[in-house]
Amino acid sequence: MAHAHDDADVTRRDFIYVAASGMTAAGAVATAIPFIDQMNPARDTLALATTEVDLASVTPGQSITVMWRKKPVFVRRRTPEEIKAAQDVPVDALPDPQADSARVQSGKEEWLVVLANCTHLGCVPDKGNKGEFGGWLCPCHGSHYDTSGRIRKGPAPLNLAVPEFRFISDTKIVIGEAPAPAATTTEGA
């Protein structure tokens, strides 16, 4: 390329063509970024990051629905039988294997906090119909969840997601904040 007789093929004008179109392409990409990113959640939407829930009025066996980041969240106070049912399932047999202990906070096994959107296509599972596994049944496409919010049957691929949440007192949680460091075995969704 660098030999003198090739200079007739590659001219300085060719260089200008390549450089100019390269810069134009880079400019187009740089311009596209803000136009694409403007569709991502805005700062005020992101600011709605935490929700405080008072648990005092929830009785065993009862499930309440609260809003967090514009999504419904189930907060369920499980009965001892429900906890046992969730713990006794062989983890390997689950479509999305996860032990119950990884989905609740140790010492607070009574409280199950899960996002209420079915992991199939986002419908809200029915609180009135517990499905075949005692948890929830999604009315849209028939996914059954167990008492740990894990998918057991139906088209949904994943367990109901567990959001980060922290006990700020015995009867109050904040959804959207990491658990206090003292709580040992918990994991976010």
Add this chain to the structure above:
Amino acid sequence: MAGDYKYKPTNGFTRWLDSRLPIWRMVDEQVLNFPTPKNLNYWYTFGGILTLMLGVQIITGIVLAMHYTPHEKLAFDSVERIMRDVNYGWMMRYLHSNGASMFFIAVYIHMFRGLYYGSYKAPREVLWILGVIIYLLMMATAFLGYTLPWGQMSFWGATVITNFFSAIPFVGEAITQWLWGSFAVDNSTLQRFFSLHYLLPFVIAGVVILHIWALHVPGNNNPLGIDVRGPQDTVAFHPYYTVKDGFAIAVFLLLFFYFVFFNPNYLGHTDNYIPANPLVTPAHIVPEWYFLPFYAILRSVPDKLMGVILMFGSIFVLFFLPWLDTSRVRSAAFRPIYRQAFWIFVVVCLGLGWVGAQTTDYKIFDLGPKTDVVEQIVEKAKADNVTGQALEAVRTQAEEQNRRAFDATDLGRILTILYFAFFLIAIPLIGVVETPKALPRSISEAVLAHGGSSQPARPQGAHA
């Protein structure tokens, strides 16, 4: 085809204009005197009907946008205000919502027409592909528009459909949040959907121009599927087809106005008159009727990602149709095996539509008790020392409660397989094994053989 006829300006003004902006030349050569096969039947009038419906949707849509408010707290009420308070608002909205359904009825007939007469084959592949693009844009526009009234079906339809993208591995969640502009469908979603719903019809109009351009290069296909040989095979578009299209449009409007004025909510869902509630999903959510076959395909696959892939694949396969078909004969009138496959395919599509409207566990046939489960229950009862009549009672109850059934999901699976088999197996294979009937030598000869006089103005349908 268009090459034979040439426009000649007739006076000083048209000569002056023709050398500056030859717009009247285009109208004259491409519309008024466009040479059109003389044998087009009424199935060929749906292009004109679709153009009209696009116009109806754009005009009523612009009117509705003057009164509608795209905000999660105001949208539902603004639609009710259009219905109750705005002068003729009810009519504009019913024209627009039923117009969408009519648009889809017409496009489906138009597509099946192309499938029957082989209108996608060379040299009309680009014409067909542009049509599939228009169809995809129509589906996107209809979905976005259905969200705007912000009723329960709007909200949950938007949630379910945007969640299709969450099936994409790794980036699915980021993409859905980008589409929503939030962590769930909310006001940001509604506002962008309104913006895009206003934009896309004009994109459709642009692609329609390309579609008509691609039609006018090779000219129309026709029910015989053979090429035009010369002027004896054609008539001028105007007045022959302007009148024929006009009559078809009038008949089509009868159907349209029946729904608008006498049964305006028949094609909708009552749940959409309940304001959107992110906490409660309606017990039975179904899409609008024109999406039901695809919804059935989605639900018939037990795996989320595969369901979404097959659903989109069922439309994308249309892009490859011109190259999947191995037969060089276009019209099904001369293809005895393909013609049967075509009608089976029509039934499959209608069947998928029916399946999409049912709940997944809707029982079609009862297949008797699950004998293994019943035996287990009976054995258990025996072990508990149940005997005699009590044991028989246990058996009877077990047989009643544990039954196998052929349900809507099973039928959906069979029909989904048949849907893809039509494109991927039947169409390539039939072209190889089938012996087509003898083709007529020309359109003109075939038309006259059916007892037409020497008058060229009598379009004749094939035996369809």
